[in-house]
Amino acid sequence: MVARYEPVESPDETTIFPYHDLTPPTTADVFRARSVVAAHLPRTPLVRCEWLSAELDADVYLKREDTLPTGAFKVRGGITLVATLDDEFRDRGLVAASTGNHGQSIAYAGREFDVPAAICVPEDANPGKVRAMERLGARVVHHGSDFDEARERAEELAAEEGYRYVHSANEPALVAGVATAGLEVVEDLPDVDVVFAPVGGGSGASGYCLTAGELADADVIGVQSAAAPAMHRAWSEGTLAAHDRMETLAEGLATRVPFALTAELLGEKLDDFVLVEDDALRDGVRRTLAEAHVLVEGAAASGVAAALERGDELAGKSVVISVTGRNLGMAKLRSILGEGRG
Numbered sequence: 344m345v346a347r348y349e350p351v352e353s354p355d356e357t358t359i360f361p362y363h364d365l366t367p368p369t370t371a372d373v374f375r376a377r378s379v380v381a382a383h384l385p386r387t388p389l390v391r392c393e394w395l396s397a398e399l400d401a402d403v404y405l406k407r408e409d410t411l412p413t414g415a416f417k418v419r420g421g422i423t424l425v426a427t428l429d430d431e432f433r434d435r436g437l438v439a440a441s442t443g444n445h446g447q448s449i450a451y452a453g454r455e456f457d458v459p460a461a462i463c464v465p466e467d468a469n470p471g472k473v474r475a476m477e478r479l480g481a482r483v484v485h486h487g488s489d490f491d492e493a494r495e496r497a498e499e500l501a502a503e504e505g506y507r508y509v510h511s512a513n514e515p516a517l518v519a520g521v522a523t524a525g526l527e528v529v530e531d532l533p534d535v536d537v538v539f540a541p542v543g544g545g546s547g548a549s550g551y552c553l554t555a556g557e558l559a560d561a562d563v564i565g566v567q568s569a570a571a572p573a574m575h576r577a578w579s580e581g582t583l584a585a586h587d588r589m590e591t592l593a594e595g596l597a598t599r600v601p602f603a604l605t606a607e608l609l610g611e612k613l614d615d616f617v618l619v620e621d622d623a624l625r626d627g628v629r630r631t632l633a634e635a636h637v638l639v640e641g642a643a644a645s646g647v648a649a650a651l652e653r654g655d656e657l658a659g660k661s662v663v664i665s666v667t668g669r670n671l672g673m674a675k676l677r678s679i680l681g682e683g684r685g
């Protein structure tokens with residue numbers, strides 16, 4: 344018989360279970376995650392970008408997380424979490440709610456370690472993303488009309504079936520895992536001055552704070568869409584209140600509720616936090632494709648957009664932009680390219 348898990352009280356408005364430890368990871372935890380990630384994933388290149396270097400009169404490098412097998416940085420966290428999973432969950436399996444890269448990360452890690460994974464998505468989820476998760480061997484559970492309803496189904500499955508509910512941010516192992524990207528940056532570019540890190544739930548930016556921030560004393564600048572500013576608000580106003588707006592085209596940045604663990608880390612360590620308009624994200628996608636010949640999704644274009652907006656402060660500096668993912672749907676790509684004509 345499977346033990347029933349009941350959710351416990353969370354400092355934010357999301358559901359957590361008794362196994363969710365909200366103690367933020369440390370830089371030492373990132374070094375521990377490093378060997379696991381290195382055994383399962385390729386190191387990603389840090390590539391100088393001549394276009395942005397000329398545009399900003401700086402040395403600008405792209406951290407090409409889009410080259411990971413799932414096309415996004417989150418898989419570093421999935422691998423780290425599943426590698427250290429308690430035995431009781433290895434047979435029962437994992438459950439997550441995601442319309443995008445978190446789901447692919449957990450599906451990939453489940454396949455890698457032979458742990459079953461169920462991913463809950465809304466009924467009208469993007470078929471391309473669903474196919475990607477199914478190809479990785481996950482069971483995709485369609486439920487409800489939006490992300491929140493799909494998430495509720497994931498929480499029920501976790502309670503009823505005893506699956507390990509993998510939260511998208513309140514997971515120290517995910518944060519430590521994604522932070523390994525920052526260790527690679529520090530090794531490749533020890534004198535990095537500034538890192539631009541897109542923020543949705545805040546795990547990626549937290550990771551750069553624990554690495555480039557702590558080890559190289561770089562300024563880590565978070566970037567979120569002005570159309571979905573929940574984490575920005577948590578950082579600037581110190582509140583974990585849910586936000587009413589979440590309309591960004593960049594699903595990687597779309598969070599309504601700020602998350603306790605990453606809000607604590609960012610509150611303590613993030614140097615600056617900027618908001619960019621969705622028009623700037625579209626422009627960032629278009630120009631990164633046209634000038635650097637790299638296809639990025641809207642979330643990943645936020646770092647490029649912020650660097651272009653902050654241009655005058657960057658002259659002469661070593662700047663790294665985290666290119667977090669490449670999973671842009673064809674319809675969005677067409678619409679973004681269409682706007683650029685004429």
Ligand SMILES: *Cc1c(COP(=O)(O)O)cnc(C)c1O
Pocket residue numbers: 415416417443444445541542543544545546547548595596640642643667668669
């Ligand atoms: C999830 C995601 C982000 C945001 O990362 P968080 O760790 O949730 O802040 C940015 N870009 C892409 C492509 C993503 O998938």
